[in-house]
Amino acid sequence: MAVIDLSAIAEFEIEARNGKPTALYQLGLAYSTGQGVPLDLITAHKYFNLAASRGVSEARDWRSELASQMSPTEVAEAQRLARAWIAQSHQ
Structure with missing residues (x-):
């Protein structure tokens, strides 16, 4: 797996907001x-979850894998955060 550097993270955050x-x-x-x-x-x-809702099929696989490692409470919190992100006009 490729290493993700801090400058790439900053760029991804800007692009994600869009x-x-x-x-x-x-x-x-x-x-x-x-x-x-x-x-x-x-x-x-x-x-x-947000990427999967926008058609990134690999994100669905990763989301499922993570969910199997998380408690139901953690999954619910992640889903709540995704809904809040969408509500803040990041559509």
Whole structure:
């Protein structure tokens, strides 16, 4: 797996705010592996959920894999965060 550097994370965050599906997916990868950001499965699931909703099929697979490692409460929190992100006009 390629190493994700901090400058790439910053660019992905900008692109994600504009709803770019590949940036959402890349942020999911970063948070799921702790590359360039702290490891955070809830945040990773949120980004994979958002990317999957925008047609990134790989994000669906990663989201499912993460969900199997998370508690139902953690999955619910990730889903809540994804809904909040959408509500903040990041459509």
